Amino acid sequence: MKLRTENAGMSSGMILLFAVAVGVAVGNLYWAQPLLANIAAALNISQSAAGILITVTQLGYASGVFFLVPLGDTLNRNRLIPVVMAAASIALFGCGVAPGYTLLMLSLTAVGFLTISGQLLIPLAGDLATDDQRGHVIGSVTSGGLTGILLSRTVSGMLGDAMGWRSIYFLAGAVTLILSIILALRLPRERKTKAVGYGSLLLSIFTTVRSHRSVQITLVLGACCFSVFTMFWTSLTFLLSAAPYSYSTTQIGLIGFVGLAGALAARRAGKLHDKGWSVAATGAGLLLGIISLVIAGVSDGSIYLLLLAILLIDIAIQGINVLNSTRLFTIVPEARSRLNSAFVVSCFLGGSVGSMLAGILWQAGGWYLVTAGELILMAVALMFWIFNRSVLEFKQPVK
Template sequence: MSPPTTPPGTRPGRGLVLLLAVAAGAAVGNLYWAQPLLEVIGRELDVPSGHAGWLVTATQLGYAVGILLIVPLGDVLDRRRLVPLLLTVSAVMLVGCAVAPTFPVLLAAVTLVGLTTVSGQVIAPLAGDLADPAERGRVVGTVTSGILTGILLSRTVSGLVAGAFGWRAIYVAAAVLALVLAVVTWRRLPVLPAKTHLPYPALLRSVFTVVAQERVVRWSLVLGALQFGLFTMFWTALTFLLSAPPYEYSEAAIGLFGLFGLAGAVAAQRSGRLHDRGWSLPAAGVGWVAVLASFVVAAVSGRHVVGVVVAIVLLDVAIQSLNILNQTRLFAVSHEARSRLNTAAITTNFLAGAVGSALTGPLWQAGGWTAVASAGAALSLVGLGVWAVGRRGALVGS
């Protein structure tokens, strides 16, 4: 059966958009299997939970490198071949995590998972290419909400599977899912012509060129980095909070807290429509106020689970909406360079995420949950200030 061919600027069907969302969410979810399991992995492999937190950092660093080196290829290669190939290679690396005998081997394996599980960030600009400009926010919002759902559900599924079958089982299940999606995407993704023809070194250099040329891109990258660093710092610290007194929850119970963040995925889909209506910039300001409020709530609610849940919901709604607005605004800058714009954005985000998760350990040792939440509130004020200073010159795609 020959693959479908869909020209850019048409309206993709609901089934194809759903497939893109699921495949992207599954790929990005691979980054977070370890997050609610840090305590149990540390016990089995004989490392402190604080050191086990490096699994999150290493995965994100690998992902940032993979985004930089692989995702730009989405502008010059047939993505119908690229996406299934990436899914297959990531499945092999997930099996490596499942059989890792020691912590250093697992650390290397999760780094390679991060490096190879980048198909979601090839899919996001593909969705932007397929969509009509008037509906680009909705389509990109749907796919990105799939990514966010994958991030959040990965924690819940990971905790439940680990509680029933051990932490290694989740990596086996993720590998099987990746292989299934590789087959389905090979059959369903349309063939799209390359948008540009550049040698690989020039392609990588052009990522930095497009950043240097566009002020709105640089502004959006700073905002995106702050958003994702705060998001990662919060969720890494949450594992420490819920596994320590007075909670002392199991890994399955900790994973269930990811369900409270699903409100963020719903909000993300809606926020894409705000972009389509021209409300991107004011909505982003409201989002940053909500991020600040979530860390304030978190700071005063560390020993009260209801307050923690409120902080989770508020933070996820705000951060995920901001991510959609940021990404859709970037995609409006250039059709030909969408994969490279996405490369710049996601590389920056995950470098910031690695910094956020790395800072969590020292902050936790210095002052526990209160120290982490206070640092988050301070960085939220920085983000609000960056938005306020830069918004007047950021009218492209708003």
């Protein structure tokens, strides 16, 4: 395969820039999560209606990843990425000025659709990395996104308490706009590629997925795990804002630092792939996820048990996500952007279902019913892995 970029490896500085940009882009999806109770009170809506704001953001993101990210396999990404980041900044400013629930919902849908630059940067990192550093690079850049998810909750909670929930969207819009300018100056130029019709490009996503059973299995595992991840963090906001915790949005946001430790630990999962342990490590991550949910279910008002559950579930889910991404980029290198589209769409469709279920199950039975639903989904993923692990096995080049 002839690469569109010079495959001379990535410097630590470029890896850091990619990780920060991915973190900001993905974090833009989650500013509202610790603020749901505040938004519900300010707009006079129910908690389940507030949960829908997360759902529409994720559905918008899944749509953007499907319709825009495949363009990364044909268009010059050094131009495409800054443009979509600048457009996302406009949508974020729109959230800050939205006067009511409907316009906020529409603005958040636009944020989801446009803040997809992270999913263009991750395949680009895979192209720029050398073979022997690819797992490490993808793990580091992907962990930037996972870190962005968690830090966005912390920053959002603290700033929301200090300056109101709208202020976070003005800050996010400004940071996203600045990063779009930096990337426009720093991203390496790519060689021109053969033009492909847009319809054919989108159709090739389905044909590529259909042609590789290992891709199909990875997509199912990703959807199940991200559904659990979103259910957990959405319902956690409701749990911590109610008795016996009754935490402020700042305190809820600070809980994100525990998840951040999990994300940093999971960053090394890419190296497990480089050593040929990707499939076994995925199974271990699923088991760890089940254990963490059991701990969460029996925490019964103990913040220490709950913090332990948060740490373990983030290590599990984040590690599985890194392993899934790296595995996909190895299967069909010339279609990395399209495979990344398929993977992220499947994850965020699962995530949108998870956020919706979190609101429904919370209203019906509170924390225990939500945790039971999460355990069922994680058990389904583990059984699916057990029966299909032989398909996922493939020989890695010896480094």
